Amino acid sequence: MASPSALYIHFPFCLSLCPYCDFVVYAGRAARGPTNQIDTFLQALLAEISLRAVRAPLNSVYIGGGTPSLLSAEQVAQLLTVTDRAFGIAADAEITLEANPGAAERGDLAGFHAAGVNRLSIGAQSFDTAELARLGRRHSPMDIRATVDAARFAGIDNVSLDLLYDVPGQTLESWQATLAEAVSLAPDHLSAYALSLDDPDLEGLTGPTGDHLPLRPGARRWRSRARDAQDVDRAALMYEAADATLGAAGLDWYEISNWSRPGRESRHNLAYWLGSAWEAVGPGAHAFDGARTRRWNAARLDGYVTALTPADGSPAQLPPGGSVTTDDATATAESLILGLRTRSGVESTADNDGLRWALANDLAELTDLERLRLTRRGRLVSNEVFERLLPASEAARAA
Numbered sequence: 001m002a003s004p005s006a007l008y009i010h011f012p013f014c015l016s017l018c019p020y021c022d023f024v025v026y027a028g029r030a031a032r033g034p035t036n037q038i039d040t041f042l043q044a045l046l047a048e049i050s051l052r053a054v055r056a057p058l059n060s061v062y063i064g065g066g067t068p069s070l071l072s073a074e075q076v077a078q079l080l081t082v083t084d085r086a087f088g089i090a091a092d093a094e095i096t097l098e099a100n101p102g103a104a105e106r107g108d109l110a111g112f113h114a115a116g117v118n119r120l121s122i123g124a125q126s127f128d129t130a131e132l133a134r135l136g137r138r139h140s141p142m143d144i145r146a147t148v149d150a151a152r153f154a155g156i157d158n159v160s161l162d163l164l165y166d167v168p169g170q171t172l173e174s175w176q177a178t179l180a181e182a183v184s185l186a187p188d189h190l191s192a193y194a195l196s197l198d199d200p201d202l203e204g205l206t207g208p209t210g211d212h213l214p215l216r217p218g219a220r221r222w223r224s225r226a227r228d229a230q231d232v233d234r235a236a237l238m239y240e241a242a243d244a245t246l247g248a249a250g251l252d253w254y255e256i257s258n259w260s261r262p263g264r265e266s267r268h269n270l271a272y273w274l275g276s277a278w279e280a281v282g283p284g285a286h287a288f289d290g291a292r293t294r295r296w297n298a299a300r301l302d303g304y305v306t307a308l309t310p311a312d313g314s315p316a317q318l319p320p321g322g323s324v325t326t327d328d329a330t331a332t333a334e335s336l337i338l339g340l341r342t343r344s345g346v347e348s349t350a351d352n353d354g355l356r357w358a359l360a361n362d363l364a365e366l367t368d369l370e371r372l373r374l375t376r377r378g379r380l381v382s383n384e385v386f387e388r389l390l391p392a393s394e395a396a397r398a399a
Contacts, residue, residue: 002277002290006060006268007083009045010282011068012301013038015105018136019222020164020195024213024284024299025066032070041301042075044308046082047316048281051308057088060268062096064121069099073111080116087279094119094158094267101147102139109147109154119158119266120151127181128174131167141181148185158264160189165242166235167195168226175238176245183249188264192242193257194235197223208303209322211284211296236380243376254343256379273338283319292331295323329391337386340364345373354388 012024013031030037061083063076071079076097083089096119099106109120126132127141144161151159161182165175182190199220200212215223243253251259255273258266271278277290284299297304298320307319326334336355339346346355348370355372358364363378363385378385 003054003056004087004279004287004290005056005058005276006062006271006278007058007087008268008278008280008282008285008287009049009061009063009068009079009083010280010285011045011063011065011071012041012283013070014065014067014100015070015102016136016138017216017219019219020135020197020226022196022198022200022212023066024211024282026301030301031067037301037305038070040305040309042071042078044305044319045282046078047308048319049079049082049086051316051318052279052281053086054279055088057090058083058093059090060094060096060271061089062268063117064096064098066098067100067105068097069105069107069112071107073108073115076112076117077115089116096121096160096266096268098123099147100139101143103143103146105138106143106147106150109150109156113154113156118156119160120156121160121162122147122151124161124182125164126167126170127178128170131170131174131178134168135164144181145185148187158188160191160266161185161187163190163192163242164195165192165238166230168229170238172234172237172241176241179242179245183245183251187251189258189260189266190246190251191258192239192246194239195226195230197227197230199223206299208300209298209320211286211299211321213284213299239380240376252343256341256374256382270342273342275335275338292328293323293325295321297321327391333389333391336389340372340374340385340389341382343373345371348372352389354385354390357388358385 010024012026014025014027015031017025017027029035095117097112097117098121100123124144125135125137127144129140148159163178163182200206201214205212206214246259250261253259254265278288280287283297283301283304286294286296288294304319307317336346336350336352345367348366355364358378363375363381364372365375367373374382
């Protein structure tokens with residue numbers, strides 16, 4: 001295994017659960033109040049970081065969730081100190097913390113910056129009050145603006161916004177208004193994702209070693225109604241609007257769902273798309289060895305804590321989970337898929353029937369650097385392109 005260039009740290013707590021969220025999240029009394037489990041979890045997390053130790057050093061540390069901005073500045077500093085001891089953090093590393101923009105959730109931004117955080121990723125999702133309510137979000141558009149201002153004032157000079165489109169009740173006009181509001185805040189980076197409403201139970205991802213938690217009945221009902229309100233053609237128009245609006249504002253696309261100012265591309269996510277090795281800790285977190293093997297931790301918090309902080313005082317053990325190793329043909333196809341997600345694309349000498357089909361149908365193009373990348377039209381139907389790149393057995397499974 002290659003030494004990891006990046007570390008993902010998953011913090012699995014939120015003040016409340018959003019019905020569309022597929023991440024490993026525990027809310028309510030687990031996240032707040034006298035019986036919250038954050039301190040207990042943090043001790044287990046620090047133990048896992050130490051057990052996974054390998055000298056790197058890391059070019060990126062990403063603290064995601066969940067709502068890691070619920071941590072105190074002292075806890076974030078402790079996380080980074082233990083991480084530096086276990087892996088080493090490069091002096092110029094990108095250190096990202098995700099934050100929800102609500103006043104009760106954005107946390108101590110100045111304290112986070114003092115602890116070493118130099119990039120903030122804000123879960124804005126929308127600037128439309130009604131859309132935020134339908135998504136189960138706790139914040140207002142004003143909270144988003146206040147969080148961006150507070151981050152700048154705290155000295156965090158790399159700010160990213162996350163937005164969702166194809167949301168129930170959303171129109172092209174309301175999406176364009178959200179884009180205009182986002183651009184007015186001059187973010188350094190913006191991610192725009194089509195609302196995805198998968199069913200992890202049906203996909204077999206929620207068993208004892210699965211990386212997802214079972215869907216709650218209320219969330220299942222919400223998703224069923226939301227799917228009926230989605231429209232693939234409207235979503236395509238929304239994507240085109242995002243690409244045009246963000247490009248005009250100086251935010252260039254560098255990955256299908258991501259735009260940035262020059263030099264502000266997410267180093268952490270680029271590690272994923274460029275096939276670098278990365279480590280990951282926390283419930284449900286995924287790691288990659290840079291070759292063919294992916295490993296994940298199980299989503300269940302009780303099993304995670306029990307393994308890493310045994311009640312009988314015995315040594316910490318790695319948490320339950322699983323791994324998968326792909327064959328050579330699938331690994332090659334996955335490398336092509338990841339590369340085609342990016343603006344830089346893949347080597348034009350890549351030999352694949354799916355690539356030839358994409359070129360013939362104006363879904364891919366040759367760049368000035370003699371590389372192949374997706375056209376905007378290709379990005380709109382990227383899943384179809386990617387399916388054609390997979391070996392026949394994997395394509396059938398994906399379908």
